[in-house]
Amino acid sequence: MSKWYIEKGDQGDIVLSTRIRLARNIDEFPFPAKLDAAGKNAVNSAIRTVLFENDCKDFSYIEMKDLSRVQAVSLAERHLISPEFAAKKDGSALVISEDESVSIMLCEEDHIRLQVMKAGLALEEAYDIADKLDNMLGAKLNYAFDERIGYLTQCPTNLGTAMRASVMLHLPALTRCGQMARLSNTVSKLGLTIRGAYGEGSQPKGDVYQISNQITLGITEETAIANLKSIVLQLVAQERAAAAEIIKKPAEEDKMFRALGILKNARLLSTDEFMELASLVRLGAARGIFEIPIEKINELIVSMQPATVTAANEQADSPSARDAYRAKTVREALE
Amino acid sequence: MLCQNCGKNEATTHIKQIINGDMAESHLCSDCAAHLGYSDMFSGFGLNLSEFFGGFLGDVKPAVTAGKSPRCPKCGTSFDEIVRDGRVGCADCYRTFYDKLLPSIQRIHGKIKHSGKTVASVPVQPKAETKEEKIEKLKAAMSEAVASQNFEDAAKIRDEIKALEGGESNE
Numbered sequence: 001m002s003k004w005y006i007e008k009g010d011q012g013d014i015v016l017s018t019r020i021r022l023a024r025n026i027d028e029f030p031f032p033a034k035l036d037a038a039g040k041n042a043v044n045s046a047i048r049t050v051l052f053e054n055d056c057k058d059f060s061y062i063e064m065k066d067l068s069r070v071q072a073v074s075l076a077e078r079h080l081i082s083p084e085f086a087a088k089k090d091g092s093a094l095v096i097s098e099d100e101s102v103s104i105m106l107c108e109e110d111h112i113r114l115q116v117m118k119a120g121l122a123l124e125e126a127y128d129i130a131d132k133l134d135n136m137l138g139a140k141l142n143y144a145f146d147e148r149i150g151y152l153t154q155c156p157t158n159l160g161t162a163m164r165a166s167v168m169l170h171l172p173a174l175t176r177c178g179q180m181a182r183l184s185n186t187v188s189k190l191g192l193t194i195r196g197a198y199g200e201g202s203q204p205k206g207d208v209y210q211i212s213n214q215i216t217l218g219i220t221e222e223t224a225i226a227n228l229k230s231i232v233l234q235l236v237a238q239e240r241a242a243a244a245e246i247i248k249k250p251a252e253e254d255k256m257f258r259a260l261g262i263l264k265n266a267r268l269l270s271t272d273e274f275m276e277l278a279s280l281v282r283l284g285a286a287r288g289i290f291e292i293p294i295e296k297i298n299e300l301i302v303s304m305q306p307a308t309v310t311a312a313n314e315q316a317d318s319p320s321a322r323d324a325y326r327a328k329t330v331r332e333a334l335e
Numbered sequence: 336m337l338c339q340n341c342g343k344n345e346a347t348t349h350i351k352q353i354i355n356g357d358m359a360e361s362h363l364c365s366d367c368a369a370h371l372g373y374s375d376m377f378s379g380f381g382l383n384l385s386e387f388f389g390g391f392l393g394d395v396k397p398a399v400t401a402g403k404s405p406r407c408p409k410c411g412t413s414f415d416e417i418v419r420d421g422r423v424g425c426a427d428c429y430r431t432f433y434d435k436l437l438p439s440i441q442r443i444h445g446k447i448k449h450s451g452k453t454v455a456s457v458p459v460q461p462k463a464e465t466k467e468e469k470i471e472k473l474k475a476a477m478s479e480a481v482a483s484q485n486f487e488d489a490a491k492i493r494d495e496i497k498a499l500e501g502g503e504s505n506e
Contacts, residue, residue, distance in 0.1 A: 025426060027426045029425070030409070030410040030424055030425040031422070031423065031424060031425055031426075033420070033422050033424075034410050034412065034424045034425060087360075131452070134452075138454060143454050144425075144426035145453065145454040146426075146429060146430070146449075147449070147453065148433075148447070148448065148449060149429065149440060149447065149448075149449050150449030150451065150453075152423075152426045152429050153423075154422050154423055155421065155422060155423070156423065156436065156439060156440050156443055157443055159440060159443075159444070159449075160444065160449050160450075160451065161449075161451040161452060163451075215444050215445065215446075216444065217440065217443075217444035217446050217447070217448075217449060218444060218445065218446025218447070218448055218449065218450055219446075219450065219451065220450050220451035220452075221451050221452055222451075
């Protein structure tokens with residue numbers, strides 16, 4: 001089955017993916033930080049029982065202790081689990097669907113972290129899937145809930161709906177125009193937060209950003225999603241306008257063609273260099289300068305992350321071997 | 336374990352980072368962690384740890400410190416521990432310390448009243464009723480309607496029962 005991120009979705013020239021994440025806890029059990037491995041296993045088996053009673057056939061159940069470090073980090077690179085969860089061992093488990101669009105972290109920060117991913121901008125669709133799975137689990141599990149402050153979570157920042165909706169955006173033109181600091185300031189005033197999707201810092205790798213809702217209490221899921229969607233559509237419009245200007249400049253056009261030249265010919269590619277060049281090539285592809293399917297670049301951005309490279313090819317277990325493998329894979333993909 | 340930065344205090348903050356696919360671990364005391372700009376689980380949500388702790392501590396009178404702090408009857412977590420870790424122990428902690436937590440919750444979210452999905456709004460999946468059970472229920476409803484002299488309803492229910500029973504005889 002092909003993975004969800006290989007498709008191109010709505011607003012796909014700029015929006016890479018959409019994610020909805022719900023945090024839930026079971027009332028009878030203390031939150032994960034207060035549980036030992038045996039306690040966590042009891043929580044996990046209660047959740048597992050409900051899931052598999054409900055005929056979730058294409059889900060697999062993975063104990064985190066059974067994964068190698070490379071496999072665990074690769075899951076985090078694909079945004080299927082959190083980096084913190086990748087480091088967990090005893091008592092943490094992951095439920096994942098075959099196409100990797102649904103992943104449920106068990107005993108991460110909360111008992112349940114249910115996550116649905118979709119290609120492109122698809123907030124309502126992703127929420128719909130998450131909501132149905134949540135109903136299925138909630139019908140059998142006694143969720144920790146308080147009428148006044150909503151779903152109870154280990155960290156008070158998630159109280160209320162306990163829903164985090166995020167959209168991953170490729171914003172190379174706005175980044176080049178130096179607009180990101182201003183935009184990030186503006187969206188924070190609207191109760192949203194924007195940050196680099198691959199590594200923090202002033203200039204995120206590959207100009208890929210993640211924008212998500214910050215407030216979860218006192219706002220319904222529908223309103224939070226509608227707010228986020230309207231801001232994302234504005235960012236998309238601004239990025240398109242900025243990109244239309246940028247590609248007119250000969251110096252910028254030159255950069256895009258050089259980037260493609262290097263990706264097609266390099267024998268060694270580090271992650272950082274790849275991300276920088278892939279961003280330029282993606283900009284060219286999104287604006288119709290290159291006839292390269294954008295899904296192909298999206299897939300490379302996901303699959304060329306270091307641990308994911310090593311997970312796919314055991315021999316690529318050192319930085320130099322990874323760089324050679326990455327260069328070869330990228331060359332072949334762009335031929 | 337001692338803090339890797341100052342080597343003096345007990346390390347209470349454990350940071351795992353993935354840098355180019357390699358996992359790096361650091362163990363720091365809370366002072367050094369704050370000094371080095373590491374914030375723990377709040378960092379992902381754009382909240383600064385020290386700000387959050389400051390917010391929490393602002394609500395706690397200094398008199399209510401170590402030892403005397405009440406504990407959650409279910410998981411035994413004290414309010415001081417919640418303040419220190421920024422983590423709540425269990426669902427009952429919220430009920431036990433509701434009033435004390437509320438000012439911090441308001442500071443984080445700006446609001447203190449949940450709106451949105453509730454556990455009650457989750458549609459309960461009823462077990463499929465057998466035909467006999469349905470008829471039994473309708474008969475009870477019919478008797479009730481007759482008893483309250485609600486003959487119109489009773490007649491409707493009678494027709495429903497007939498339809499159900501008729502369906503059976505056709506099979």
